Amino acid sequence: MFSEQAAQRAHTLLSPPSANNATFARVPVSTYTNSSQPFRLGERSFSRQYAHIYATRLLQMRPFLVSRAKQHWGGGVQVKKLCELQPGEKCCVVGTLFKAMPLQPSILREISEEHNLLPQPPRSKYIHPDDELVLEDELQRIKLEGSIDSSKLVTGTVLAVLGSARDSGKFLVEDHCFAELAPQQPAPTLDTDRFVLLVSGLGLGGGGGESLLGTQLLVDVVTGQLGDEGEQCSAAHVSRVILAGNLLSHNTQSRDSINKAKYLTKKTQAASVEAVKMLDEILLQLSASVPVDVMPGEFDPTNYTLPQQPLHPCMFPLATAYSTLQLVTNPYQATIDGVRFLGTSGQNVSDIFRYSSMEDHLEILEWTLRVRHISPTAPDTLGCYPFYKTDPFIFLECPHVYFCGNTPEFGSKIFRGPEDQRVLLVAVPDFSTTQTACLVNLRSLACQPISFSGFGAEDEDLGGLGLGP
């Protein structure tokens, strides 16, 4: 791991200055391909309905589900469409799930005058025991009941259910299955340790100064200023840094200028301007030393709908001078030294968190992998571009490292698929609150968190450093 490797060299810095100081060369980029092309939008037209995205999603996922259904329930299971259902006959149906949630915020209900409802306050979870599941295929829909747990499923999931139709018009479910993991290319074998640093949620412009020192320490470690020679040598093996969203803080999105009178806000600058300047300086330091990929997040100045387009280079006049800086989309997909990375800035996972009973972000991440779709809740509760030809969020190939940013805490897990796929799941924590980043070792496909801390007046014990009992 990073630490062990770093500790292997002798400590030299608590000694009088020596004439020669070692300088390490950054590991060169051996292979890198950016495969985020499906997430780049050209000219955008919003005059389409969103029904097309569901239609193409079902169309693309159907073959995967049919083969999985046959694997699970035997080759003889009948796969039928809803229009062909006979009551009492046991068969398997493939369709898209819709969860009818009474607590789901509905704009129509809000503005409906007959109800005179006040807008619903935001909640952390919108699930309710009365949620109902409906399965829709190309032509019809049918209510589901039986051994299917609605709290773990969300709208937009494509799945196969085994059961039979009742006379009441509902479908009694005995079992269900997902598309599971896509086929995976074997991971390459590397001879030296190479690391990729994943950070998310830098939260600049947030007003709190504590995380700034942590950010500076992070940059110093990666650029080789901090630490002893061993650590610097290990840091030279960091071949890439991926900033997974929320580079600016939530506070930069204040809407004062809209609500206040013009004469009050005329001379004030948006909070994001200062924050972007700070971000530019940080990116300059990083890109002068290591290739950086910058993904936009929920609070960053780019479009709101998924897939988020890259930040514009005009915002980073200092940093774009270096070709090592790359501004990429959210979600982001790339092959770094032969290892396939795929990740998002966390909007997909947090949206599923709101509409299901799953608590752990890592668990949700795993679930999206099993469902073979990055964000099934788009476009229902998560903003999405109205695709109509293909749904780019479907996993066509299984990645080796699958991450999501801005989770409340760090989590990492190796997940094994049915066809021997091996995926490293990483939940990258929000740096502004946890001061923790993730180091992924490409050789061993393991992840180590790296955390930073300063000291404060209240740290009489070592609790602040996380080193307490």
Add this chain to the structure above:
Amino acid sequence: MADQLYLENIDEFVTDQNKIVTYKWLSYTLGVHVNQAKQMLYDYVERKRKENSGAQLHVTYLVSGSLIQNGHSCHKVAVVREDKLEAVKSKLAVTASIHVYSIQKAMLKDSGPLFNTDYDILKSNLQNCSKFSAIQCAAAVPRAAAESSSSEKCEQSSLQVSSETPANNELTTNGHSPPTSKQIFQQPKGIMGMFASKAASKTQDANKETKTETKEVSSTGNKPPGKGNVMSNFFGKAAMNKLKVNLDSEQAVKEEKIVEQPPVSVTEPKLAAPTGLKKSSKKAEPVKMQQKEKKRGKRAELSDDETKETENMKKKRRRIKLPESDSSEDEVIPDSPGDYEAESPSPPPPPSPPPEPVPKTEPEPPSFKSSSGEKRKRKRVLKSKTFVDDEGCIVTEKVYESESCTDSEEELKMKTSVHRPSTMIVKKEPKEERKVPKKGTAALGKANRQVSITGFFQRK
């Protein structure tokens, strides 16, 4: 000795200037490798403490190492005060590095000032921030300024190309939103232009700019509008509004709009108007238009090329777009005539209208052509025409008619003027026919007269 120099320097910084000396600050100030700076600090501390054990020096250290936490081995990097150093070291399973982080005279309550010191020195050394670092990256080469600006242009053009060459997700209905928004954006300018200046030509120009922007294809190029202005001088104010109508529906989605500026601005002084305001707004418009024009797509360019020759032949085309398109049989209109509220039908038939109205309006231009070329005397008479239209509504309309030599021309003019009101009626309720004359008037143009509040908005 040379070694002693740095000791004196550090002594001066810490004791005399009461600075917080971090390793990074020292490295930039003395121009040494970071590790050497760390070692210098350590050396200074040791010597000072040896000499004078009561020395008022507070030191912070950086400790890093691994720690088992929550089941995984976490790498910790921490800046700690000297008194906590041993405690922290003992907690770490593996200690990767320890070195001096900073020296200062006063005891620090928290690590805020450390960050500030580092930030300040970094700001002043942004361009060579990794000069003294222990890691050098071969790939991080700053692009030359020319390269970066050209890459910006490439990016911009590639963005435009990518937007021009619609990806699989494209429908031509895309054309809807941009023109609408542009039109709405430009119209206030047109209105403001009208308020700002008094000359009718101003409005003509402004409207011309507005309309030409929002129309699609079948460009005119620079000549007709320019010529229109020139010819307007021949005809005087009365004739100008007629030209305005003509040029209303001109479409010049071309970059030569800027070339057009000189003839337009040339006519401006003649027509006595505030040039500054108009020019700047117009120049802003063409620039924006240029951008948008680029994005318009190859469709525009293709059809431009097609129609260019025919346009060069004609000086002016009287294009009353919508009624014509309604009456054209081979025009592909997705909706009924009742739909042409704004520019909605425009996008689908972009390639078709250019050749279409070309032959259609063929009869029209000769009238002007002949008039300009031959210097015929033409009287423009305001006549009141009453007729019964398709739906059995009696329509009274005041139209300008020019008495020209051939009956056919006059006929055609009448036809077109009749077409317009009839199609308008089809669209609106019969009871609104009183509005029709007004609108017809406005559309056909009366010199300088604003008949109704909607007179600003030219019918398209």
